Amino acid sequence: MALNSKQTGIHKDAAPTYSKISSASLSSLAASSPLYSYRSAKSPRSSPALHTSMSVSSQRKPRTRQSDHAIVVGWLEAMKAASPPRAATLKGANFNASGQSVEEAQYVDWVAKHPSALATFEKMVEAGKGKQLVLFLDYDGTLSPIVEDPDRAFMSDAMRTTVKEVATHFPTAIISGRSRDKVYEFVQLAELFYAGSHGMDIMGPAEGYHGVKVDGTRGMDEQGNEIVFFQPASEFLPMMNEVCKALEQRSKNIQGAKIEHNKYCVSMHFRRVKEENWQALAEEVQKVLKNYPKLFLTQGRKVLELRPSIAWDKGKAVEYLMKALGLGFSDDVLPVYIGDDQTDEDAFKVLNEKHNGYSILVSNVAKRTNASFSLRDPSEVMAFLQSLVKWKLRSSLEQNSS
Numbered sequence: 001m002a003l004n005s006k007q008t009g010i011h012k013d014a015a016p017t018y019s020k021i022s023s024a025s026l027s028s029l030a031a032s033s034p035l036y037s038y039r040s041a042k043s044p045r046s047s048p049a050l051h052t053s054m055s056v057s058s059q060r061k062p063r064t065r066q067s068d069h070a071i072v073v074g075w076l077e078a079m080k081a082a083s084p085p086r087a088a089t090l091k092g093a094n095f096n097a098s099g100q101s102v103e104e105a106q107y108v109d110w111v112a113k114h115p116s117a118l119a120t121f122e123k124m125v126e127a128g129k130g131k132q133l134v135l136f137l138d139y140d141g142t143l144s145p146i147v148e149d150p151d152r153a154f155m156s157d158a159m160r161t162t163v164k165e166v167a168t169h170f171p172t173a174i175i176s177g178r179s180r181d182k183v184y185e186f187v188q189l190a191e192l193f194y195a196g197s198h199g200m201d202i203m204g205p206a207e208g209y210h211g212v213k214v215d216g217t218r219g220m221d222e223q224g225n226e227i228v229f230f231q232p233a234s235e236f237l238p239m240m241n242e243v244c245k246a247l248e249q250r251s252k253n254i255q256g257a258k259i260e261h262n263k264y265c266v267s268m269h270f271r272r273v274k275e276e277n278w279q280a281l282a283e284e285v286q287k288v289l290k291n292y293p294k295l296f297l298t299q300g301r302k303v304l305e306l307r308p309s310i311a312w313d314k315g316k317a318v319e320y321l322m323k324a325l326g327l328g329f330s331d332d333v334l335p336v337y338i339g340d341d342q343t344d345e346d347a348f349k350v351l352n353e354k355h356n357g358y359s360i361l362v363s364n365v366a367k368r369t370n371a372s373f374s375l376r377d378p379s380e381v382m383a384f385l386q387s388l389v390k391w392k393l394r395s396s397l398e399q400n401s402s
């Protein structure tokens, strides 16, 4: 049995997600795309001391009308909460008697509830013995450090080698908010599955892993390899192209604003915009969004993202991939998901609620999350992945000698 919060007695801070996913067959997953309504972010709920990035309500709940101003303020609050400053960089941080800042003390308390996946590694793998482990990895902030320029979020060679190694031992997929092409350009490993645009653009080798025949629409890549792909939001492409142009037009006078076309979603980056101009930029985003009622907005780390209002997210992508890989969610499969952002929360929730998997948040500050475990940063992610490889090799040796 995999360890989960019930078994470890570890409390999870409840974090709402913005969609409800029902388990369905592969074909019905593909066929269903109920529309979300345009939603607004609310201010962080309870535990104001904790940073929360979860702010979008379920599509079925009736919404109370908020003024445009309140909506924009809510977005910015949620965006700030998704990328809180580290204690060391906080001006005027308060320190306790042992010289620890309030934020550091909160982090220590938070890690007790979301234990380090490195510190708990042996217990985790012991509980996963005999199971088929499947790995899902987010890209930005998980495999590569967060940097100022999104075009320069390169992953280190050591991380690439580690991901390559891990993928030879376990079915592995990268699930990112980036366009699939962009994330592939960064990772450059053909043997993985890739889900770009927050899971709305999935592609992988048709051969699958370890003899597993992969389900899905078949095609050929540029090198002539047989691939499978799945794109539940394909009809939104012309709209996303239009939205990109509209955002470019509206933000051209705001210094530092950067738009990234992620194919089935679009990011408006705030990282290089002076904070005093955030409100103005968010208002421009709102003006564009109002013209596209079939889109909705999510907040990430100094980024606002516009995406199609279909009931599809990283959690659904995990479910799709598990089915496509022929693994399903049986008791002898152990899915592990590692991510750092709000959009990863949907996947954490799917793993926790349905599949007894390991959900791991990458964060060096306390954040409200659905994840059961934590890692501080990409270097700890790399150490965790290397430990998995060592564990696999050790278990194979033990099996062979018994």
Ligand SMILES: O=P(O)(O)OC[C@H]1O[C@H](O[C@H]2O[C@H](CO)[C@@H](O)[C@H](O)[C@H]2O)[C@H](O)[C@@H](O)[C@@H]1O
Pocket: 138, 139, 140, 141, 145, 146, 147, 148, 149, 150, 153, 175, 176, 177, 178, 260, 262, 267, 269, 271, 300, 301, 302, 303, 305, 341, 343
């Ligand atoms: O799902 P992910 O792979 O985590 O992608 C989420 C967004 O990541 C990127 O933005 C973030 O990383 C940038 C590079 O470190 C950083 O400059 C930015 O502030 C972060 O928000 C990516 O550029 C976005 O398009 C993704 O949606």
